[in-house]
Amino acid sequence: MLTVYSDAHRLQHGQSELIDGTLKPCFETPSRADMVLAAVRERELGDIIHPRRHGLDPILRVHDADYARFLETAWQRWSDMGRDYDALPKMWQIRRLREAIPDHVEGQLCYYSMDCGTPITAGTWAAATAAADTALTGADRLIGGERAVFALTRPPGHHAAFDYCGGYCFLNNAAIAAQALRDRGMRKVAVLDVDYHHGNGTQDIFYRRADVLFLSIHGDPRTEYPFFLGFADEKGEGEGLGYNFNFPLSAGSCVSTWFVALDCALDQIARFGAEALVVSLGVDTYRGDPISRFQLDSPDFVTLGARLAGLKLPTLFCLEGGYAVGPIGTNVVNVLAGFEARG
Numbered sequence: 517m518l519t520v521y522s523d524a525h526r527l528q529h530g531q532s533e534l535i536d537g538t539l540k541p542c543f544e545t546p547s548r549a550d551m552v553l554a555a556v557r558e559r560e561l562g563d564i565i566h567p568r569r570h571g572l573d574p575i576l577r578v579h580d581a582d583y584a585r586f587l588e589t590a591w592q593r594w595s596d597m598g599r600d601y602d603a604l605p606k607m608w609q610i611r612r613l614r615e616a617i618p619d620h621v622e623g624q625l626c627y628y629s630m631d632c633g634t635p636i637t638a639g640t641w642a643a644a645t646a647a648a649d650t651a652l653t654g655a656d657r658l659i660g661g662e663r664a665v666f667a668l669t670r671p672p673g674h675h676a677a678f679d680y681c682g683g684y685c686f687l688n689n690a691a692i693a694a695q696a697l698r699d700r701g702m703r704k705v706a707v708l709d710v711d712y713h714h715g716n717g718t719q720d721i722f723y724r725r726a727d728v729l730f731l732s733i734h735g736d737p738r739t740e741y742p743f744f745l746g747f748a749d750e751k752g753e754g755e756g757l758g759y760n761f762n763f764p765l766s767a768g769s770c771v772s773t774w775f776v777a778l779d780c781a782l783d784q785i786a787r788f789g790a791e792a793l794v795v796s797l798g799v800d801t802y803r804g805d806p807i808s809r810f811q812l813d814s815p816d817f818v819t820l821g822a823r824l825a826g827l828k829l830p831t832l833f834c835l836e837g838g839y840a841v842g843p844i845g846t847n848v849v850n851v852l853a854g855f856e857a858r859g
């Protein structure tokens with residue numbers, strides 16, 4: 517399987533995130549991608565190519581232009597205030613506050629952020645656009661006839677919505693790639709999110725559309741991040757009604773429960789008649805993950821890959837989460853090798 521990778525990911529290296537009420541070193545680190553790349557090489561998964569630049573247009577097919585401009589300019593405006601440390605918001609436009617877009621960077625940081633764990637740094641825009649190019653290059657190769665491609669995307673993307681960032685995500689790599697597949701002639705595309713956390717951003721982007729089916733298996737938002745989206749009754753709106761499937765599972769759910777949800781999701785993808793599949797591949801479903809609470813073990817990721825291959829669809833894998841850095845490479849490549857072995 518071909519891998520698309522850019523060293524530019526290392527330009528996103530946040531120092532701290534507010535997690536569980538205290539500032540801690542970021543869990544989303546460059547070493548995550550280093551470990552995955554090492555495993556891709558060690559397991560001889562296939563060729564590794566660098567992304568081609570695609571510019572802003574494919575990004576603006578799913579993201580708000582003002583939001584993109586904010587991401588592009590935020591660091592310079594923040595550091596012009598004499599701040600040489602990561603940019604983090606300090607409040608939110610909560611219920612019954614005005615939905616006005618502030619002029620000042622500090623206010624815009626609050627307006628465009630979902631949480632206080634997604635630091636904007638000097639390299640954020642460069643890293644995020646390189647991740648989008650990585651996913652888009654993967655989509656290009658799928659259109660070119662590749663059966664499956666792995667986009668080693670970092671920073672991740674599935675929490676980034678039409679006009680906000682959060683959950684370590686700035687640009688929604690999987691959504692940008694799914695839209696590119698649509699623009700290149702694929703009539704129906706499915707996005708399956710197997711990260712521990714609900715892909716609120718991807719749901720937000722495609723919620724009112726019937727041409728892109730979104731499905732997510734994740735920790736129940738009643739107790740798990742992102743808390744405010746990802747419930748089973750969210751089925752889409754307008755033309756998109758019936759084209760959004762959430763499978764929230766209680767924290768601590770066993771592996772067999774997880775795979776029952778996966779089989780339900782795969783059945784929906786087959787019924788939809790998808791012509792291509794984009795997988796938001798987070799491996800924070802791993803039993804040893806420090807911030808998540810599912811029970812998959814490394815061999816289960818091989819099974820996951822094989823089940824996905826059973827759909828017999830051109831498939832683009834976009835890396836999302838996974839914070840047990842030691843085993844992340846094994847777990848990610850297990851999915852990809854399991855997919856390949858199923859043939």
Ligand SMILES: NCCCNCCCCCC(O)(O)C(F)(F)F
Nearest residue numbers: 672683684711713741798836837
């Ligand atoms: N007590 C746990 C608090 C969790 N705080 C933030 C979690 C962000 C998860 C990010 C991710 O893994 O979903 C992504 F794939 F986007 F990277």
Ligand SMILES: [Zn+2]
Nearest residue numbers: 711712713837
């Ligand atoms: Zn996650």
